Amino acid sequence: MLTLDHIYKWVNNGGRRVFLLNDLNLKVEQGEFLSIMGPSGSGKSTLLNVIAMLDEFDEGEYYFDGEAIHELKPKKRTAIFNENIGFIFQAYHLLDDLTVYENIETPLLYKKVNRSERQSRVADMLDRFNIVGKKDLFPHQLSGGQQQLVGIARALIINPKLILADEPTGNLNSKQSEEIMELFAELNKEGTTIIQATHSESNAAYGTRTIHLLDGSIVKN
Amino acid sequence: MIRNYFKIAWRSLIKEKTFAGINIVGLSVAFASAVLLGMYSIYELSYDNFHQSDRIYQSYSTYEVPSGRQILVSQPIPFAEALKQEVPGIEQIARYNAGSEVIISEGKQFRFSVAFTDPHFFKIFDFPVSRGDSEALGKPNEIALTQETAQTIFGKEEAVGKTISMQLDGEEKPFLVTSVLKNIPQNSSLGFDIAADFTQQSSSAYRDLKDDWGHANHEVYIKLEPGVSVANFEKASRAFSNSHNQGFIEQMKKEGVSPDENGQFIQERLLPLKDIHLAKEKDGMLMADRLFPNLLLGIAILIIFIASVNFINMSIARNFQRIREIGMRKTLGAGKGQLFFQFWGESLLVFLFSALLGLGIARLLLKEFQSLFRTSASLDMIITPQGVLFLLLIVLLVSLIAGGYPAFSASRIETISALKGRLSRDGNNQLRDTLIVFQFAIAILLISGTVVLYSQLEYLQNKDLGFNKQEVISIPMNGKKEDARVIQQLRNELGKTPGIESITAANGVLGLGLDGGRSSSAMSFQFEGRTVETNLLMVEYDYPETIGLELVAGRSFDRSRPADSLAVIINENMAQQLNQEKIIGTPLQMDDTGAEKFTVIGVVKDYNFQDLDQAIEPISLFLKPHWNMRYIYVKVRNANSAAILKTIEKAWKKIEPEAEFQGSYLNENIDRILKREKNMITMITSGSIVAITLSCMGLFAMSLIVAAQRKKEIGIRKVVGAGIGTVTMLLTRDFVKLVLVAFVIATPVAWYFSSEWLQNYPYRVSLSLWMFLAAGLIALIIAVFTISFKTIHAAVQNPVKSLKTE
Structure with missing residues (x-):
């Protein structure tokens, strides 16, 4: 599904190059559930951002579904991202001013999906995550686990091919973490490709494959 | 989608009550002031625009005499007829002499303003007849009343056909009312209660001077034929002037007076009807002086500008707080355009609401405004389909500029840095500081204008005029x-x-x-x-x-x-x-x-x-x-x-x-x-009060934001030993600098305009630095006072508290 080929990303710090990603090669197949592990600063988030096309890289080639992403205009890249990828954050990043329902609906608004279809898709999603009763609540009225559920529901509403999750359980207790991980495993079984970055061995174990990052390179595959 | 924009906009307004409140109050006050000032100004500029023809002029003459050039709007009685005969291009001409006369009807005595004029007068001007003979002043003994006058004299009874008397030459002379005219609009520079035939004036005003070219006592109005230009007419009139004033010209030549650039000692000139109300002598000619209405329009624009600056500054500052939301929306697929419209939608909501509120406030203050400035300008002049459309356009435009920039800058933030909450602040602070400097420069400009005007008025009022005015x-x-x-x-x-x-x-x-x-x-x-x-x-x-x-x-x-x-x-x-x-x-x-x-x-x-x-x-x-x-x-x-x-x-x-x-x-x-000067003072004073208040509201909001942004810094400084005074100073210093820069910019401008304006007065105060220093000091004190609320509050906070929240 996606191939990263000799990816370099660096920042200049006092005349010296500091590598965030250093000659990174990665291939992810459709249907995989990949866990990326590594200590803080090893480049997990940077890698996810590069995969999500939210961040640029300085050297190397990136193919997504056969498209050469490194050759595309930013606008086209954004379009591919919006079409195919759902992103889940450690800090949930729900919009505070919107209700659960509206948060889930927002990506569809930006895609100009018509009203009746929006309604049915959001209703399906609420059903699926058992949060119908919470649809009119605002994020601050929910627990962390529930907020992350909404975050996942919002990522899934566009039927993405790929889900990127950056420490999705970092702010949750272990019971909530487990629930989220079970959900990921289930989604993966249904066919969604998932890439998660995590600190936790137990979370990584839910994946079908684990890679370890250190200083921007894969050290263990 | 649009519904969604407004929903979000509404919620974000509710959430940020302080800022929304400051913005709405500020903008609606600004809109109210702008509407009132604009209304007054438009009214002043609208004088005589109800007459259809643009070929109407008032005749006046310039004479070259030993002391320079003299302008005379009065003409001798034979002038009008002779001019029409001898100079081509005149379609209609009418003499006009208005004065106060005693009118007697059925034993009751009134005093009315009577216009003695020729029948052609009603062919030149649009003063329509509402009842009676549609050709007013058909015969010399006929008279026309305005509806109001008819009502005063006859009450509900029909005025047409009645006879009233006018006291002329010590006798009561009867006149037959044949027409009732529609009331004369307020914005007419020709105002009268009664129109009578020109030849019926007292003998000292008409009969004695009938053929006298040496006495000028009335005005003459002219309607030119289509296609005749003022320049051509004035040129064609030269032979006429020369032939009727030979004695005068001989005398001037003898005394060594130099003629004008065309070799004329007398030149007939035409003043366009629409310039009459604001006409003033300038460079030996009559010209419309639109300084005052334009000044007011300028103040109106400045006030809107100040309120918009508050809006821009607060929006940009708030973008920092909303930066994660912006990043989030981008990862959810929001395009730049969509983000722009969301943020602009929020400002449009605020602006539309404020404009409506402002219009309401203007309506409430209208009576006060009218009596304060003795004007009959009213909101009806603005609330016409075109007027409302124009207002709407203005609101749209201002909201596009004021709301568009923050929206634009928000939509362009990089997704990744937005998600991380990072944003370079320097660029935006520069814009913010520049805008604050402009705001205060305007405020200082208006305050010093007030000080100068006030000193001049004071000077004129206290000047020894050479006679006893108190007793x-x-x-x-x-x-x-x-x-x-x-x-x-x-x-x-x-x-x-x-x-x-x-x-x-x-x-x-x-x-x-x-x-x-x-x-x-x-x-x-x-x-x-x-x-x-x-x-x-x-x-x-x-x-x-x-x-x-x-x-x-x-x-x-x-x-x-x-x-x-x-x-x-x-x-x-x-x-x-x-x-x-x-x-x-x-x-x-x-x-x-x-x-x-x-x-x-x-x-x-x-x-x-x-x-x-x-x-x-x-x-x-x-x-x-x-x-x-x-x-x-x-x-x-x-x-x-x-x-x-x-x-x-x-x-x-x-x-x-x-x-x-x-x-x-x-x-x-x-x-x-001194009414004009007083009017000007009141308007500029109110303008500067509004300007300084709005500027301070903006400053207050900025101090809130800055105190919030620097909370951690303040905490750290206090932990390492900074006292309350030092911290307050730290926060105040930056703003004081801005006001000082504003003072430096505003003072030369204020000085220039004040001295230009004072040139109008042969007796005037001399400008001195203290007037401008006073204005700057007033602005500075008010500014420091405004921000002191928040800075002192921030400075006395327990540092442990502010550090804990990080």
Whole structure:
């Protein structure tokens, strides 16, 4: 599904190059559930951002579904991202001013999906995550686990091919973490490709494959 | 989608109550002020625009005389007819002479403004007839009333067909009402209650002067034929001017006066109708002076600008707080356009709401505004389909500029840095600081304008005008009785009243009386082969003593000397013009016939008998007790006493029971001629108060934001030992710098405009630095006071608290 080929990303710090990603090669197949592990600063988030096309890289080639992403205009890249990828954050990043329902609906608004279809898709999603009763609540009225559920529901509403999750359980207790991980495993079984970055061995174990990052390179595959 | 935008906008407003509140209050106050000022200004500029034709002009002439160029709007009686005959291009021409006359109907006595004019007048102007003969003034004895006048005289009865009398030449002359005119719009520079035929005026105004080219006493209005340009008409009129004024031209040539650039000593000119209301003399021509209305429009725009700056600054500052939301939305697939519209939608909501609120506030304040500025400008002028559309466009435009920039900058933030909450602040702070500097520069500009205007007004009010303004009362003679009789009876009635020192009369007023009338006369005559110009005033005995003129040479009029009927008292300026070694006793041959030879018996110190924006001109006082006097003057012992005014009113009512008593002290009269200056002061003062208030509201909001942004820094500083004073200083310093920069920018501009404006006044205060320093200091103190609320609050906070939240 996606191939990263000799990816370099660096920042200049006092005349010296500091590598965030250093000659990174990665291939992810459709249907995989990949866990990326590594200590803080090893480049997990940077890698996810590069995969999500939210961040640029300085050297190397990136193919997504056969498209050469490194050759595309930013606008086209954004379009591919919006079409195919759902992103889940450690800090949930729900919009505070919107209700659960509206948060889930927002990506569809930006895609100009018509009203009746929006309604049915959001209703399906609420059903699926058992949060119908919470649809009119605002994020601050929910627990962390529930907020992350909404975050996942919002990522899934566009039927993405790929889900990127950056420490999705970092702010949750272990019971909530487990629930989220079970959900990921289930989604993966249904066919969604998932890439998660995590600190936790137990979370990584839910994946079908684990890679370890250190200083921007894969050290263990 | 749009519904969604507004929903989000509404919620974010509710969430940020303080900022939304400051913005809405600020913007609605700004819109209200702008609407009121704009309305006044549009009203002033709209004068006479209800007349359909754009080919209507007022005729005036410029004369080259020894003292320079003279402008005269008055024309001699044969002028209009001759001009139409001899100069091509005139479609219609009408003479016009308006004055106050006594009207009698069924024993009741009224005083109305009567316009004596030619029938063509109604073909030139659009003063439509509402009832009766549609061709008003068809015959000389016919008369036309406005609806209001008809109502006053006849109440509900039909006015058409009735006969009323006008007191002319001491007789009651009957007229037949044949037409009732629609009421004259407020914004008409020609205003009258009754129109009558030009030939029906008193004989001193018409019959005696019928063929006299030497006396000018009325205005002339012209409608040009289509396609005739003013320049061509003025050129074509030169032969006419030369042929009818040969004597004058010969004389000027003899005295070595140089003609104008076209070799003319007299030039007929045309002033467009729409310029009449604001016409002012400039460079020897009449021109519309739109300074004041334009100034007000300018202030209106500045005020909107200030409120918009607050909006921009607060929006940009709030973008920092919303930066994660922006990043989030971008990862959810929001395009730049969509983000832009969301943020712009929020500002549009605020602006539309504020505009509506502002309009409401303007409506509430309208009555106050109208009475404060004595204007009949009303909101009806603005609330027309075009007006509303225009307002809407303005709101849209301002919200696009003020809301668009923050929206634009928000939409362009990089997704990744937005998600991480990172944003470079320097660029935005520069914009913010620049805008604050501009805001305060405007505020300081307006405040210093107020200070200068106020000093000038103060100066004019306290200036020694050369006469006693506190202890003299002027009373317009608006009754039916003969003037000399009234004066005599008043003297009998009040002569022995304690507190009253003397009573006299003159045919001119000092300042502007309660009757609102002004008149002046001037003439020129030959003296030792030169042309001498002088203003004329007909006075009663005791005039110089009563109003307190200071004799510098000779004596005043004396009842015991019958020869004083040919005596004249002149002012210093006139004495200078005559330039005699021994001025007392100088004979003056003041008319061509040589029938009357006057003798100078006294010289009084120069006094301001005209408006205060005019230099003192020469004047000659003639003793003419039986002249048509217009004002009685009473010298009282106590300055501005209301009690004595009551006593005089009682006596007046005994003599003229029908006529209204309009006595007022001369200093009140002077204040009345300073109405324009006062209006200007009130408007600019209100403008600067609004400007400084709005600027401070913005500053207050900024201090809230800055204190929040620097919370951690303040905490750290306090932990390492900074005191409350130091921290307050730290936060205040940056803002004080901005106000100082604003002061440096605003002062030269304010100085320039103030000195330009003061050029209009021959008597003016000299500009000094303290006026501008005062303005800057006021702005600075208010600014520091405003931000001190938040800075001190931030400084006294327990540092542990502020560090814990991080």
